[in-house]
Amino acid sequence: MQVAKPVGRSAPALKYDILSALAVHALSGDKHRHRSILRIMVLVTTRYNWRSNELSIGREEIARLWSVNERTVKREMAKFRNAGWITVKRPAVRGRVAVYEIDLKQIMLDTVDIWPVIGTDFQDRMQQEPAQATNVVPFQSRPAIPPPEGEDVWGQVQSILHGRDPELWASWFQHLNEAERAGGVATLIAPSRFMADYIAQKWAGRLLAVYTRVDPSIRSLRIEAAE
Known part of the structure; x- marks a missing residue:
């Protein structure tokens, strides 16, 4: 998924979608996640x-907004950086506060489990690439036709x-195609960067376990997006 910048006529809707995902993700966890x-x-x-x-904000101002001390701010911002949600674009220097970037794509990846809670319309919007892209990941509300059983490794894995x-x-898995299997590595192609x-992030372990069962020579997977 390439999260488009929330600008232009669709900006308000995209902003609400991102905030909705964050809010529902928060409420699906414990009080520590809420906060x-x-x-x-x-x-x-x-x-x-x-x-x-x-x-662009200083630690002192963050502490005031959160009603906490600066030590809590330092600890919480470190958690966001470790999660990949926030990165330091320009560190604080004398007379200037730090400037951060927010990784909207990583936030949406980490909230994907709650998308069905918001609704299938939300899922459809979030699983689409931006308008200028050609790849669209359709959400299937019902299972599609199962893959035919075959002698080839990928056919057996899919089955x-x-x-x-x-x-x-x-x-998810039906949209993948096997591109190569060599040197103990299986390379799979997904139709979009988000899906890859x-x-x-979520299902590589399950895929590798099935691959190893069918072909014990496979020791790792590489999942790439179609060009």
């Missing part, structure tokens, strides 16, 4: 420049994946 996500939402809604993807979880296969990133 942590609320804090980043405060930064986004009060100080974040959507157009330039810059969050096992479908048999274990038809819904999961229909939404998400499957690599």
